[in-house]
Amino acid sequence: MKSVTVYDIAKEANVSVATVSRVLNNTAPVKKETRERVKELIDKYQFQPNALARSLIKKETGMIGIILPDITNPFFPEVLSGFDQEARKKGYTYFLCDTVSANADDAEQYVRESQYLNVLAEKQVDGIVMLGGRIDLAKPGKELVEEVVDVGKRLPVLLINGRIPGAGLPAVASDERFGAELATTHLIELGHRKIALVGGYRHMSNTVQRTAGFTKTMERYGLEVRKEWLLHDGFSVDSGTAFMDRLLRLPDRPTAVFCLNDLVAIGVLKAAVKAGLKVPQDMSIIGYDDIPFASYSIPELTTVSLRAHDLGRTAAEILHKMITKSKVPKTTLIKPELVIRESTGAPAPH
Amino acid sequence: MKSVTVYDIAKEANVSVATVSRVLNNTAPVKKETRERVKELIDKYQFQPNALARSLIKKETGMIGIILPDITNPFFPEVLSGFDQEARKKGYTYFLCDTVSANADDAEQYVRESQYLNVLAEKQVDGIVMLGGRIDLAKPGKELVEEVVDVGKRLPVLLINGRIPGAGLPAVASDERFGAELATTHLIELGHRKIALVGGYRHMSNTVQRTAGFTKTMERYGLEVRKEWLLHDGFSVDSGTAFMDRLLRLPDRPTAVFCLNDLVAIGVLKAAVKAGLKVPQDMSIIGYDDIPFASYSIPELTTVSLRAHDLGRTAAEILHKMITKSKVPKTTLIKPELVIRESTGAPAPH
Numbered sequence: 001m002k003s004v005t006v007y008d009i010a011k012e013a014n015v016s017v018a019t020v021s022r023v024l025n026n027t028a029p030v031k032k033e034t035r036e037r038v039k040e041l042i043d044k045y046q047f048q049p050n051a052l053a054r055s056l057i058k059k060e061t062g063m064i065g066i067i068l069p070d071i072t073n074p075f076f077p078e079v080l081s082g083f084d085q086e087a088r089k090k091g092y093t094y095f096l097c098d099t100v101s102a103n104a105d106d107a108e109q110y111v112r113e114s115q116y117l118n119v120l121a122e123k124q125v126d127g128i129v130m131l132g133g134r135i136d137l138a139k140p141g142k143e144l145v146e147e148v149v150d151v152g153k154r155l156p157v158l159l160i161n162g163r164i165p166g167a168g169l170p171a172v173a174s175d176e177r178f179g180a181e182l183a184t185t186h187l188i189e190l191g192h193r194k195i196a197l198v199g200g201y202r203h204m205s206n207t208v209q210r211t212a213g214f215t216k217t218m219e220r221y222g223l224e225v226r227k228e229w230l231l232h233d234g235f236s237v238d239s240g241t242a243f244m245d246r247l248l249r250l251p252d253r254p255t256a257v258f259c260l261n262d263l264v265a266i267g268v269l270k271a272a273v274k275a276g277l278k279v280p281q282d283m284s285i286i287g288y289d290d291i292p293f294a295s296y297s298i299p300e301l302t303t304v305s306l307r308a309h310d311l312g313r314t315a316a317e318i319l320h321k322m323i324t325k326s327k328v329p330k331t332t333l334i335k336p337e338l339v340i341r342e343s344t345g346a347p348a349p350h
Numbered sequence: 351m352k353s354v355t356v357y358d359i360a361k362e363a364n365v366s367v368a369t370v371s372r373v374l375n376n377t378a379p380v381k382k383e384t385r386e387r388v389k390e391l392i393d394k395y396q397f398q399p400n401a402l403a404r405s406l407i408k409k410e411t412g413m414i415g416i417i418l419p420d421i422t423n424p425f426f427p428e429v430l431s432g433f434d435q436e437a438r439k440k441g442y443t444y445f446l447c448d449t450v451s452a453n454a455d456d457a458e459q460y461v462r463e464s465q466y467l468n469v470l471a472e473k474q475v476d477g478i479v480m481l482g483g484r485i486d487l488a489k490p491g492k493e494l495v496e497e498v499v500d501v502g503k504r505l506p507v508l509l510i511n512g513r514i515p516g517a518g519l520p521a522v523a524s525d526e527r528f529g530a531e532l533a534t535t536h537l538i539e540l541g542h543r544k545i546a547l548v549g550g551y552r553h554m555s556n557t558v559q560r561t562a563g564f565t566k567t568m569e570r571y572g573l574e575v576r577k578e579w580l581l582h583d584g585f586s587v588d589s590g591t592a593f594m595d596r597l598l599r600l601p602d603r604p605t606a607v608f609c610l611n612d613l614v615a616i617g618v619l620k621a622a623v624k625a626g627l628k629v630p631q632d633m634s635i636i637g638y639d640d641i642p643f644a645s646y647s648i649p650e651l652t653t654v655s656l657r658a659h660d661l662g663r664t665a666a667e668i669l670h671k672m673i674t675k676s677k678v679p680k681t682t683l684i685k686p687e688l689v690i691r692e693s694t695g696a697p698a699p700h
Contacts (some may be wrong), residue, residue: 005457005458005461006461006464006465007457007458007460007461007464010493011493015493016464016493016494016496016497016500017460017461017464017465017493017497018464018467018468018496018497018500018501021464021465021468022468070431071421071427071430071431071446072424072427072428072430072431072642074422074424074427077421077422077424077427078422080421080422080448081420081421081422081448081450084448084450093447093465093466093469094446094448095445095446095447096421096444096445096446096448097443097445098430098431098434098444098446100431100434107355107357108355108357110357110367111355111356111357111367114356114357114366114367114368114371115356115367115371115443116443117368118368118371118372119443143360143361143365143366143367144366146366146368147366147367147368150366150368151368237645237646266646269648270646270648273648292422293643293646295587296587296616296620296643296647297646297647297648298619298620298623298647298648
């Protein structure tokens with residue numbers, strides 16, 4: 001039998017869910033007659049309010065603050081949905097704090113992070129999760145670090161896919177090097193020898209790590225990492241188009257392109273198709289992240305799944321342990337997975 | 351000259367932004383010497399903390415709660431980014447409350463909406479914005495309505511792209527009928543006479559209104575609305591593929607497909623290409639929403655822009671007026687715009 005929900009109780013008592021909630025929480029006056037009708041039904045069904053309802057009753061905050069840089073980047077909603085699914089089971093509600101700056105001015109973004117860190121700490125959330133922004137920096141400034149360390153002393157702070165050097169804050173992170181090795185090995189095993197790497201930002205640690213994974217794998221197979229095939233500074237579709245336009249103008253072109261995220265891969269794909277190339281026959285393209293769009297494109301993108309949902313779900317588990325004072329590992333690595341679709345294949349024979 | 355920010359003050363004082371914030375807000379003890387150094391700099395630059403910082407100082411909540419059904423639907427992040435941009439200027443921070451149910455069980459989603467409504471009201475946010483969920487229903491149940499009305503009596507509640515019948519709550523909404531008329535007229539003017547409409551859910555008011563706009567326009571041009579070309583119940587890429595597979599099996603096929611959102615259009619496009627059709631030469635496809643991916647696909651999707659960013663921005667303006675007790679219109683309609691890209695063209699001559 002399906003267990004009885006607040007909704008069922010409300011329906012049978014012919015009152016709103018808010019009213020049932022008020023009876024449970026005793027937060028606002030409810031007419032005596034109504035209150036008794038609701039209480040009778042609660043007894044009748046031996047109704048157990050779920051974890052979220054319980055946390056409301058107990059008047060703990062049950063609130064988690066999540067600070068992230070840009071909700072329109074499709075990677076973050078995927079992480080959030082995994083986080084939410086697990087957090088909800090454990091009775092938490094989350095608040096999202098988006099630090100994106102309209103001017104893409106980093107300093108402004110970090111100020112906003114600072115403001116949210118303070119607001120959340122003041123609101124007495126049970127814990128804070130940080131994604132992106134300063135924790136993505138290869139070398140964050142001293143003040144940016146100290147501030148997080150300060151808040152981390154007052155309440156649990158968990159980092160997803162990033163780090164604050166020397167802060168000792170627990171992190172759930174994708175194994176970036178391993179992911180880049182997967183992508184590079186896949187291309188090499190298909191027969192590619194001339195491989196470009198495009199996308200990312202040199203000041204971001206994910207770019208540094210993925211590029212290291214690529215370079216290491218190329219070297220292991222004795223393949224040359226060509227400087228003119230290594231193009232950074234961009235994570236957008238438009239930057240992908242620009243990277244590919246540059247590669248296509250070279251006298252000696254690569255036969256495969258490893259893109260440091262899927263948006264860049266979509267731009268690379270568009271530029272390749274526009275130039276009359278067939279993908280993957282004339283050019284193999286592999287992305288990174290596995291955002292939903294990766295399977296919407298024609299051809300569908302081969303990519304490296306960051307397992308964003310699992311990252312989020314694991315983060316919720318770890319943060320719950322931190323909140324309940326259980327021991328957690330300093331870093332929990334999530335292994336990316338290769339997702340082979342249609343945009344990669346053997347290079348054309350010469 | 352660029353105005354001085356909290357960040358600049360922190361840098362020059364050689365302290366963290368959190369410390370400057372603490373001095374400004376007086377929320378936590380700061381060493382006397384440090385506090386004086388910060389205060390001197392504040393005086394020196396006649397530093398005006400921005401609106402957000404000011405609201406922190408004044409200890410108003412400055413918080414808005416946004417309740418929405420599924421952050422992984424790319425339409426919502428676009429609305430949020432417009433909302434955030436405007437809200438931030440006015441000194442608000444928003445909290446996002448995602449009600450998505452892992453089981454896509456609507457009743458569960460409405461329970462979560464109820465819980466968030468209560469939590470937000472208790473947290474004394476300055477106002478609440480609702481998107482999706484129950485406010486999308488063509489005929490929401492009595493309890494679902496009453497609950498929102500109740501909360502609406504206690505604090506400002508604004509609806510985006512939806513309604514609560516009889517509640518008298520202000521709304522910012524896309525003119526759905528007009529948007530469907532734009533799409534249908536575009537196809538007819540290209541020369542199409544045989545037009546299918548696919549996607550949406552019959553119990554949702556957006557589907558009802560868009561279908562009405564389509565039907566009305568077809569009738570105005572004396573064109574037949576064929577029952578077997580009217581396929582509902584789905585807003586996903588997969589449902590789009592299924593719709594197109596059904597259309598392709600018909601002895602008499604349409605020459606154009608109007609899709610009730612872009613995800614469905616992407617599915618329709620994939621099925622068409624898989625069946626060997628050229629888009630738009632053999633089949634014109636138009637979407638709805640104008641999510642970012644609409645311009646990433648090959649061919650790029652012609653679609654109806656809901657102007658999600660403007661919807662969000664306008665919502666922030668209206669909610670601010672509600673919070674500051676200014677008069678607002680009951681409904682502010684945002685006119686959608688036709689965005690002609692590559693997936694529509696004249697039908698092939700017979």
